[in-house]
Amino acid sequence: MKFLFSLLVALYFLISVSISFDEREYPEQVQPVEIKSSADGVLQNALYFSPKVDHEVPLLVALHTWSSDWKNTHNVPLAEGSIERGWAFIHPDFRGPNRRPEACGSDLAVSDIIDAVNWVQKKTKIDKSRIYLAGVSGGGHMALQMAGRAPQIWAGVSSWVPITDCAAWHRECVKSGRKYYNDLEKSCGGKPGVSPAVDEEYKRRSPLTWLGEASKVPIDINAGITDGHTGSVPISHSLRAFNLLAKNIHRITDEEIKFFTEKSEVPESLAKAKPDPSYGEDHQPLWRSKSNMARVTIFDGGHQMIPTAIFAWLGQQEKK
Known part of the structure; x- marks a missing residue:
């Protein structure tokens, strides 16, 4: 009986650890606050x-994903990394899930x-030369x-597997059967092409319009090479954002973007990336x-972010 009791206690402990790991929570130092718009x-x-x-400290602003809000736990590693480094951290709501006009890249958001x-700058001594922004997917x-x-x-701005053209993503989601086209229609007032006013909403909510x-601004754009196949955002979104920011000589061609996106492979015309230890063994840059x-x-992976790479790059950025 004593052995059975000990076994049950051990099993309970293992199950509890498993559940707590799956339901990862923010560290207790991270507290909820309210900020008046x-x-x-x-x-x-x-x-x-x-x-x-x-003394003054860096600030990391972490942005929640497309369908979530300020309680989104995807950014727990960014909170933990901020605490380890002595950075301030804020995880705003910016109108919650992207399925209404007030959200989805709006002026209010x-x-x-x-x-x-x-708000953070009024509460904490912030080094204004080191205010950082990071997000994955909708973030x-x-x-x-x-x-x-x-x-x-x-x-510095670290963007992972981003949507950069809302009208293009609507078409892609309709084709792939992913529900996000419904979110875009709710946010923008209808389907692309239904009216000039609706088309303007898609344009204003697209980063390509503003980049x-x-x-x-130092900007780091990342995408896993299988995204759009195993994930929801084709890597063409990241590549076109880079092209908009790059010099003509460094832009990749439409044919190369198409090859990347359709084949999930690096075109032979482009050089392979050097190793980067911050991406880990399994997600090296391609x-x-x-x-x-x-x-x-473009790294070996899918629709995801790599927190170690985020901190490695952001930690090197400082306004002159």
Whole structure:
């Protein structure tokens, strides 16, 4: 009986560990806060951490994914990494899931993120030369949107598997049967092409519309080579964003983008990337290019982010 009891206790412990790992939570130092919108007075929820120090610290603004909100746990590793490094951390809501006009790269969502940065600066001594932005998927979309809409803020923007052209993604989701085209229609007022007003909404919510304003912002764009096949966002979105930021001589051709996207392989016309230990053994860069202030990496993987690579790159960025 004693042995059976001990065995049951051990099994309970193992199950508890497994559940707690699957249901990963933010560290207890990360606390919920409310931030009043400067645009419409609505209270925005956010998660916030500030190191208990008297000197200025970097700030990481982490953005939730497409279908989630400020409680999204995808960014737990970014909170943990910020705590380890003594950075401040804010995880704003910016109007929640991208399925209504107020969300999805809207003016209100942009304003909410700026409000979050301003709020942190009133609460914590922030090194303004080291304010960083990062996000994956829908968070990657909004990271690039903010790079163009508020370029004066950021010392570095790390965007992973982003949506950069909302109308193109609508077409791709209709073709693949992914539900996100419904979200876009709810956000933009209908399908692309239904009216000039709706088309303007798709345009305004697309980072490609604004990235030209971010030419002086260090931007790191990443995509797993199988995304769009095993994941929801074709890597053409990342490649076209890089092309917009790059010098003519460094832009890749439409044929190369098509090959990348359809074959999930690096075209023979492009050089293979050098190893980068920050990406880990299983997700090494396959192709990388740098031009002006932008870098793009196509890595061995899918629809994901690699936190170690995010911190390795952001940690090197500082406004001069």
